Amino acid sequence: MYASRMRNLPPYLFARIDEMKAKQQTKGVDIIDLGVGDPDLPTPDHIVASLCKAAKNPNNHHYPSYAGMPEYRSAVADWYKNRFGVSLDAEKEVLALMGSKDGIAHIAEAFVNPGDTVLVPSPGYPVYQTGTLFAEGRVHEMPLIQENNFVPVLDEVPKKVLKSAKLMFINYPNNPTAAIAPNGFYREVVDFAKEHNIIVVSDNAYSEIAYDGYRAPSFLETKGAMEIGIEMHSLSKTYNMTGWRIGMAVGNTEILTGLGRVKTNVDSGVFNAVQFAAITALRGSQDCVKNACNIYQERRNVLITGLRELGFSVQAPKATFYVWLPVNNCMTFVAKLLNEAGIVAAPGVGFGKHGEGYVRFAITRPVERIKEAITRMRGLDL
Ligand SMILES: *Cc1c(COP(=O)(O)O)cnc(C)c1O
Numbered sequence: 001m002y003a004s005r006m007r008n009l010p011p012y013l014f015a016r017i018d019e020m021k022a023k024q025q026t027k028g029v030d031i032i033d034l035g036v037g038d039p040d041l042p043t044p045d046h047i048v049a050s051l052c053k054a055a056k057n058p059n060n061h062h063y064p065s066y067a068g069m070p071e072y073r074s075a076v077a078d079w080y081k082n083r084f085g086v087s088l089d090a091e092k093e094v095l096a097l098m099g100s101k102d103g104i105a106h107i108a109e110a111f112v113n114p115g116d117t118v119l120v121p122s123p124g125y126p127v128y129q130t131g132t133l134f135a136e137g138r139v140h141e142m143p144l145i146q147e148n149n150f151v152p153v154l155d156e157v158p159k160k161v162l163k164s165a166k167l168m169f170i171n172y173p174n175n176p177t178a179a180i181a182p183n184g185f186y187r188e189v190v191d192f193a194k195e196h197n198i199i200v201v202s203d204n205a206y207s208e209i210a211y212d213g214y215r216a217p218s219f220l221e222t223k224g225a226m227e228i229g230i231e232m233h234s235l236s237k238t239y240n241m242t243g244w245r246i247g248m249a250v251g252n253t254e255i256l257t258g259l260g261r262v263k264t265n266v267d268s269g270v271f272n273a274v275q276f277a278a279i280t281a282l283r284g285s286q287d288c289v290k291n292a293c294n295i296y297q298e299r300r301n302v303l304i305t306g307l308r309e310l311g312f313s314v315q316a317p318k319a320t321f322y323v324w325l326p327v328n329n330c331m332t333f334v335a336k337l338l339n340e341a342g343i344v345a346a347p348g349v350g351f352g353k354h355g356e357g358y359v360r361f362a363i364t365r366p367v368e369r370i371k372e373a374i375t376r377m378r379g380l381d382l
Helices: 013-026 045-055 068-084 100-111 128-132 159-164 183-195 252-264 274-283 287-309 330-341 367-377
Strands: 094-097 117-122 138-144 165-170 199-203 229-234 247-251 324-326 358-362
Touching: 045 274, 068 094, 068 247, 068 274, 094 100, 094 138, 094 252, 100 128, 100 165, 100 199, 100 229, 100 247, 117 159, 128 138, 138 252, 159 199, 165 183, 229 252, 229 358, 247 252, 274 324, 287 324, 287 367, 330 358, 330 367
Parallel strands: 117 138, 117 165, 165 199, 199 229
Antiparallel strands: 094 247, 229 247, 324 358
């Protein structure tokens, strides 16, 4: 019944975790879910208030414009200018998205012919791979491993792969490894992409979730990046707006035009009231972002300290709300945590084969729950 492209999709490993979790829940176990990358903190009040006001205005009840309202696109351009020093033409270099997943899932359809290759980080956000497969492209996994600071070694991409490579995804601050882009990496990517004629898609969903004074850059800050690439960004993680479905693609006009043409044919844009709320988020005080980072930073410290006391050697992330923990066998580890301690963590292999040997904890639960998780882990033979 299903098309062959459906058969080609990788198995959804997290479904097995969901099953195990449901089984524990029926037994009455108090589950601590550190599995999902979805902020537990609410969307800040001033943003919600802005939505409510805009939702009551009948002018906003119609089909939105495909590319996003001019007011939203200029709010994005101004935010990029203030935050990264990147100048964008709001009309030609900004496109509204229904969350960055929307752009990531559809970009390959605009540029990848059947048989073309897409370079995808492994482990990585699964949609890089599935978007490629829906476009009938081939996936080449670029390993993100500890000894290379979880950054792909571009020289290691085989020559044969480079010949058919059309697109590449990069993602820093990184999900799931929590790594940040080392100095000089984006320069390397721009040179590589120009030499081999590859479109770069930078996924910067976590740029605002950072600690210890770290400020994540935009890929577009690098000279020449605008010629060969775009960046996907989103309000989801920055303002706790994952359910709202709003984000942006910014950068090279021709690339955005291709993505925009696909989207014109599959969706009808973001609800105008949500765009107004997003303008409030981008133009308003950024104290809410600072507060959220302070909360995550405390949780991070508690989890890292606890894990180290348990004997794990683990790095404290400078950004994202994840902790990437090396373990022996990730599925065994995850099953044990869940079945013996009621703790949900994501198995690294669910993000690609190079994620084996790791589990990902999301610090999207209150600090008391993280302390409780550590206490429960003390009783296990891990
Ligand atoms: C959460 C996430 C996204 C998508 O978020 P949206 O809600 O669709 O904007 C994109 N990339 C990565 C790496 C993510 O973790």
